[in-house]
Amino acid sequence: MTVKIMDSTEVTKKVFDKEELFILDVRNENDFKDWKIEGGNFQYLNVPYFELLDGVEEIIGKIPTDKEVLVVCAKEGSSVMVAEMLSEAGLTVSYLKGGMKAWSEHLEPVKIGDLNDGGEIYQFVRIGKGCLSYMVVSNGEAALIDATRMTDIYLNFIEKIGVKITHVFDTHLHADHISGGRTIAEKTGATYWLPPKDATEVTFDYQPLEDGNDVTIGNTIINIHALYSPGHTIGSTSFVVDEKFLLSGDILFIDSIGRPDLAGKAEDWVGDLRETLYKRYRELSEELIVLPAHFMIIDELNDDGSVAEKLRTLFAKNHGLNIDDENEFRKMVTENLPPQPNAYQEIRQTNMGKINPDIDQQREMEIGPNRCAVR
Amino acid sequence: MRFVNYKVGGNIEMETTKVLDAKGLACPMPIVKTKKAIGELEPGQVLEIHTTDKGAKNDLTAWAKSGGHELLKHEEENGVLKFWIKKG
Numbered sequence: 524m525t526v527k528i529m530d531s532t533e534v535t536k537k538v539f540d541k542e543e544l545f546i547l548d549v550r551n552e553n554d555f556k557d558w559k560i561e562g563g564n565f566q567y568l569n570v571p572y573f574e575l576l577d578g579v580e581e582i583i584g585k586i587p588t589d590k591e592v593l594v595v596c597a598k599e600g601s602s603v604m605v606a607e608m609l610s611e612a613g614l615t616v617s618y619l620k621g622g623m624k625a626w627s628e629h630l631e632p633v634k635i636g637d638l639n640d641g642g643e644i645y646q647f648v649r650i651g652k653g654c655l656s657y658m659v660v661s662n663g664e665a666a667l668i669d670a671t672r673m674t675d676i677y678l679n680f681i682e683k684i685g686v687k688i689t690h691v692f693d694t695h696l697h698a699d700h701i702s703g704g705r706t707i708a709e710k711t712g713a714t715y716w717l718p719p720k721d722a723t724e725v726t727f728d729y730q731p732l733e734d735g736n737d738v739t740i741g742n743t744i745i746n747i748h749a750l751y752s753p754g755h756t757i758g759s760t761s762f763v764v765d766e767k768f769l770l771s772g773d774i775l776f777i778d779s780i781g782r783p784d785l786a787g788k789a790e791d792w793v794g795d796l797r798e799t800l801y802k803r804y805r806e807l808s809e810e811l812i813v814l815p816a817h818f819m820i821i822d823e824l825n826d827d828g829s830v831a832e833k834l835r836t837l838f839a840k841n842h843g844l845n846i847d848d849e850n851e852f853r854k855m856v857t858e859n860l861p862p863q864p865n866a867y868q869e870i871r872q873t874n875m876g877k878i879n880p881d882i883d884q885q886r887e888m889e890i891g892p893n894r895c896a897v898r
Numbered sequence: 899m900r901f902v903n904y905k906v907g908g909n910i911e912m913e914t915t916k917v918l919d920a921k922g923l924a925c926p927m928p929i930v931k932t933k934k935a936i937g938e939l940e941p942g943q944v945l946e947i948h949t950t951d952k953g954a955k956n957d958l959t960a961w962a963k964s965g966g967h968e969l970l971k972h973e974e975e976n977g978v979l980k981f982w983i984k985k986g
Contacts, residue, residue, distance in 0.1 A: 551960040573929045573961040597953050601926040887952060 531629035539828035572601035626651035662741025694772030696721035718758030726876035754796025755781030779896035780843030809835035915943035
């Protein structure tokens with residue numbers, strides 16, 4: 524049998540389409556427990572590659588022959604070795620091209636909808652890490668919001684659809700992933716906007732993003748309205764795009780809300796978070812479609828792979844928006860928080876421009892899920 | 899030879915029996931070679947491994963444990979990870 528190669532695009536399609544896949548993850552147990560490829564109909568077997576050096580006889584019986592089988596490791600090498608051993612034993616299997624490293628860096632563009640006057644809004648789903656970035660396109664121009672460090676993907680995309688990036692925004696100073704905003708602004712000549720309260724320590728020039736700022740993309744009436752919404756960070760800012768979409772950053776997610784502890788003490792910002800979610804957002808139209816900067820679990824994906832839901836639905840169903848008692852809310856967002864994202868302090872320093880890690884270090888820093896939410 | 903090769907934890911004496919240079923090799927080769935090198939040692943002898951594969955730390959730790967070997971010490975120097983494993 525020959526060994527097949529499956530890339531992250533193909534695996535993403537299987538996640539979106541809820542297909543079946545049997546994943547043999549050959550990383551060590553701790554890495555597997557911490558972070559793996561999530562799919563609604565995926566099955567898993569975790570056996571570290573270093574326990575298979577003498578042969579795969581012991582696991583052959585556990586691998587189905589009526590399902591597609593994908594062998595996964597950190598960077599590809601070990602999965603190739605194990606896949607070849609399984610192949611020699613008569614099985615047809617694939618390995619994941621580039622391993623979890625490639626999975627973490629894969630972005631899948633999904634069109635969310637049309638805007639007034641022919642514009643469009645796209646969501647870039649970083650499926651392996653749960654990060655979501657956005658591109659608003661209108662009349663030959665584009666704005667990019669919460670870009671990842673995989674800047675080539677956006678630059679190739681705008682070349683393909685023939686538009687120019689004129690504005691780049693970060694909703695807040697990110698702690699879970701390295702922003703590509705500054706790099707893209709430098710490469711394209713676009714304006715880079717940051718909330719000043721999150722940017723007090725940055726080492727580069729930026730355009731301060733204030734509550735009430737309106738930015739026009741293209742020559743149409745599509746506008747991006749900034750709404751100060753602190754809580755996850757002190758500067759966190761949401762955007763209302765075309766009076767139709769609410770880009771909520773790390774404040775409100777589909778099935779959870781933002782955690783207030785990644786840039787300081789949770790106790791300091793819990794009041795801001797409460798006010799944003801229970802007052803500022805309550806004043807917005809419930810017809811707005813919420814587009815968050817993250818998803819945590821695969822169940823938050825819609826059938827087309829997008830992560831989007833009406834604000835009205837979230838007011839009804841999101842547990843974090845339905846805690847009447849302030850003390851209970853305070854307890855929920857300050858106690859029993861999930862572990863903090865890997866290297867979050869170093870990531871913040873990088874996003875401030877204070878440290879400049881190389882690409883391998885950046886990858887290492889971003890390993891694992893995003894963990895920006897509390898549920 | 900540096901001091902660290904002879905002292906572990908301040909009081910346990912150990913001596914490296916063999917040094918394995920796995921620098922520049924990608925996963926799974928550092929562990930494949932470690933396994934082979936350990937196989938050539940007697941129980942109680944110590945293998946010193948040099949690698950530049952960042953993932954080796956967690957993997958060697960887990961591998962040593964599952965194989966009944968003891969990871970005595972590890973350190974990092976100029977991007978090179980060094981491990982001392984006592985054969986069990």
